[in-house]
Amino acid sequence: MITVANLSKKIGEVQALNDLSFSAENGQITGLLGPNGAGKTTCLRTVFGLLKPDSGTSCVDDIDVAIDPIGAKKQLGLFPDPFGLYERLTPREYIRYFAELSGMARKPAKAATDKVIEQLNLTDIADRRCKGFSQGQRMKTALAQAIVHQPSNIILDEPTRGLDVMSTRLLRDILIALKQQGHCVLFSSHVMQEVAALCDRVIVMAQGKVVAIGSPQQLCEQTGKDSLEDAFIALIGTDEGIAA
């Protein structure tokens, strides 16, 4: 479970987060939905401990990220930009490297790497260098790195950006499987279809604040609209910076 409470963060002159509070539950996919510049990335970077908030707290499984960042990270997987893989490493080397970075000893890291390679059907490419990989192969390698240490929580920043239809569908299936295993999945997006198809709960954000929280259906009911896109526009008052 991920909880942020009263998070505020000013970057330069911009109030990127403005008293932001919400939680993302285990066994659910939670979407952070907001237009460009709403503060989604800033929020996720703060939860991962990459940014320090000016005020407020973020907790991962009740561990305060500011007080025990290493403990919090053990319970948290971050899906990185799949285009930034280390090209010279094979997926097996890459995934194992991150398993050890997350604090696992050599033997368990090797066993966990073998397991996740099997789980994500990476066996065929596990020992090839990442250079030249397709989008889907990159995505699966990046995701394997995020979940190799079996964190109970996974955060993803616009995970389908740049992916083709097949890779997007594959990613969706994997996220649904993680949810069914009881993980807390939190991802950011401004793609309506993706959020409507995947999320149990949506946190609608604008200008660093929560505007509304609910299932896609609840948000439609609350605004009297038929689609999440129309509900979203009604909630934030503009269609600038969103994608259908």
Ligand SMILES: Nc1ncnc2c1ncn2[C@@H]1O[C@H](COP(=O)(O)OP(=O)(O)OP(=O)(O)O)[C@@H](O)[C@H]1O
């Ligand atoms: N390093 C930075 N320097 C200056 N301003 C920043 C920086 N990082 C974020 N901001 C500003 O903070 C606000 C929130 O940015 P953030 O990237 O969190 O939004 P976002 O919701 O992820 O947007 P997008 O959907 O476009 O990725 C924006 O106004 C952005 O310009």
